[in-house]
Amino acid sequence: MKAIFFDIDGTIYHPEIGISQNTIDEIHRVQKLGHKCFIASGRPTGFISKEVKSIGFDGYVLANGAHIVTEGKTIDSLTLPYDETKKLIEYVESQGYEYILLTTDRCYLKKESPHMYEFYAWCNIDMDSLCNDYDLDEVLKKTIKLEIRYNKKEDSVGLIERLGAFFYEKHDDSLNIEVSNIDTSKGHGIETMLNYYGLDVDDSYCFGDGANDIEMFKTVGHPIAMKNAIPMIYHHASIICEDVLHDGVAKELKRLF
Secondary structure, three states: OOEEEEOOEOOOEEOOOEOOHHHHHHHHHHHHOOOEEEEEOOOOHHHOOHHHHOOOOOEEEEHHHOEEEEOOEEEEEOOOOHHHHHHHHHHHHHOOOEEEEEOOOOEEEOOOOHHHHHHHHHOOOOHHHEEOOOOHHHHHOOOOEEEEEOOOOOHHHHHHOOOOOEEEEEEOOOOEEEEEEOOOOHHHHHHHHHHHHOOOHHHEEEEEOOHHHHHHHHHOOEEEEEOOOOHHHHOOOOEEEOOHHHOHHHHHHHHHO
């Protein structure tokens, strides 16, 4: 039995085409051969679209490894440090930035967040998971990841100065910073999943394209980069497949299995 881990955005999903039927069919074929197929994403549970859920993956490494789910149950989760997160949110609110708090089951976003509502509607997430009526302190105690939308590019400097206790990814194109626990990664989540199923690293594969996939590439036995990946990913890949718009995942699955 092999374990195959798939990133979502830019790997199996593209906003122009969604997830191709060829990719879905190949994932199902590989599962029928007895292999396990998992999502490994920076997205939390609430950001996993119904389109992705309907495929029937064997499990999920979510929020960059902070939440691991298989066989219908959570096998590991890690929250953000409460005190540091509370201080960060106080600063974010003082600057008038929008933000979303992400837990293992819900996404908490204030009504007065027009940019984020518009952005997430475009990102193909499960909008039903968004909650705008909540107790901030209670949610902070169970937050595994958060995202902040700043107002202009230079605002990111002040934010980054306050992120020493966290791992973060900055996206200036969308004025967004993703904030995760510094002690976790997709690689950590994959190790947890492999241990759960008693699988060897050499029996693991992954497909990815972004900076948060690097630890995943360092962890699995057979890292596969999409042709549309960022350049630094190529240095960690053993295989480079076709890009997402040309069914790269489907073609490589057919070749490998």
